[in-house]
Amino acid sequence: MRTSSAADERRLLIGVVIHGPEVVDTGFALRAMEWLEGHGDVVAVLGGTMGRVAVIDAGLADRIDISRRRSPSQSVQDLQHSDLTVLLNHAKSRETGIVFGAIVAGRARPANPLIQADSGGRFVAALSNPSDLSNAIAERLASHFGFEILDACVTDDNMRQEGDAIVRRMSGVLPGERISVNGTVIGTATDTCVEIVARDGRIVGARGIDLKMHGLEKLPHVDLRSAILRSGSVRRTAGMLKPRLGSMRTSRNGRFAIIDHAAEDSFELASDASFVITIGDDTTAIAGDVLSRLGIPVLGIVDGDLDGICSGLVMPEGSVIVRVRAGNDDIIGKAIKSISENRRPASLDEALDMVREAAGDRIISVIRCDGR
Structure with a gap:
């Protein structure tokens, strides 16, 4: 036995x-x-x-x-x-x-x-x-x-070297889809075959993409080998589940975060903040959706060039969206970063006052959100 x-x-x-x-x-x-x-x-x-x-x-x-x-x-x-x-x-x-x-x-x-x-x-x-x-x-x-x-496809052949440039191929792309790198939209697919070319940490070209130069300018140094590439929406199944929204934080602890085209890092950047300043349309939409689960309101600076990668998302209760003239969200965002180095707002309303001062007559509208 x-x-x-x-x-x-x-x-x-x-x-x-x-x-x-x-x-x-x-x-x-x-x-x-x-x-x-x-x-x-x-x-x-x-x-x-x-x-x-x-x-x-x-x-x-x-x-x-x-x-x-x-x-x-x-x-x-x-x-x-x-x-x-x-x-x-x-x-x-x-x-x-x-x-x-x-x-x-x-x-x-x-x-x-x-x-x-x-x-x-x-x-x-x-x-x-x-x-x-x-x-x-x-x-x-x-x-x-x-x-x-x-049978598993064991060969990862989506990357190759061309001289001193790195070329990375994307699969399953549909024409018309937005292409993003580390959360920043760099263009729109024009073909099912899409390749991105980078040299010395900068994207220098692409195939099958109508590049958006303003998006490329927002990207910092990029390691194309490890970068997060995405085509289409950040959450294709948005709406299947009811959002579990967190209760709005009301602390005036003076801790805040600025998220500038890095919405993928929202949890890490804002975990102990009482509010967050976001710069850019897609960044505000994605970060707002993430932070709504933590009850952290955002002060979003946008200019209306939403790229459509984040439909169906929600905003945290108590958030404020400041719409500025086209092409000014990044400029005003940089000004806010500079001002906040010496003047740290203790609340979202104080931060809004800073934005009003920095933006002046470039503000088109100020919208307060109720979380829906």
Whole structure:
């Protein structure tokens, strides 16, 4: 008679990396985690700003760790002590899902087995280090959800060198979609084949994109190899879940943050602030949507050139939007940054007074938001 050893009795430790808001909004992340919990102990983490918002809206913040902003590949590396890791995402198409999995696996190179389950492309693939155990889990997972088992695309060939320039290709792009780099829109896709060219940390050209020079000017130094590239909306499934809005902060602790075209960093930049000054239309829209879950009001400086990557988003209660003449949001934003170095407003209303002084007759309107 065979006796069980401690190793036999130990439950599997399954790491789960959840990427993007769509896989949460559609409910697949929760269903997949519940299924995996029937096969072992699950530790789930998430990276990315809008994914955090979706987790909060879904009421899953106690089951999915959103405490740190980590890329999918970094999260996979963090979980390589588990018996296997499952990457959950909801890509726009099977093609983009396969490419995404290849990129994550190529960057992470985990020591343990890595499986991808894509509810958008409806497939499961073993990305690296397959074992009898991980193959069995992958097959059962695919069968349970009616997905197809695919051979992993292990080659991450979306990057190449051309002389002293780096060229990065984007997949699954639709003509007419806005293209953003680290949250800043740089143009509109004119083709399904899109490539971005960078040299010495600056984007110097593109193929398949009608470039927006004003957007390029806003970008600081860019590491194109690790930059977050996005086509289309930041949350394609916005509206599927009711926003869980936080109660408005009323503290006058004098702590505030300025977010200038870095809306993806809103959680980190504003975690201890009583209010936030945002510069730019898309930045204000995205940061406002994120901060509405924390109850942190924003003072947004915009000029009406919203790029349409953030439809369906909400603003925190108590926020104020200052619309200025076209092309002036960045100029006034720089002035506010300079003024705030020596004069620190203790409240949003004091900051609004500063904006009025800096903008003068360039202000078109001032709108107060009630959080809806």
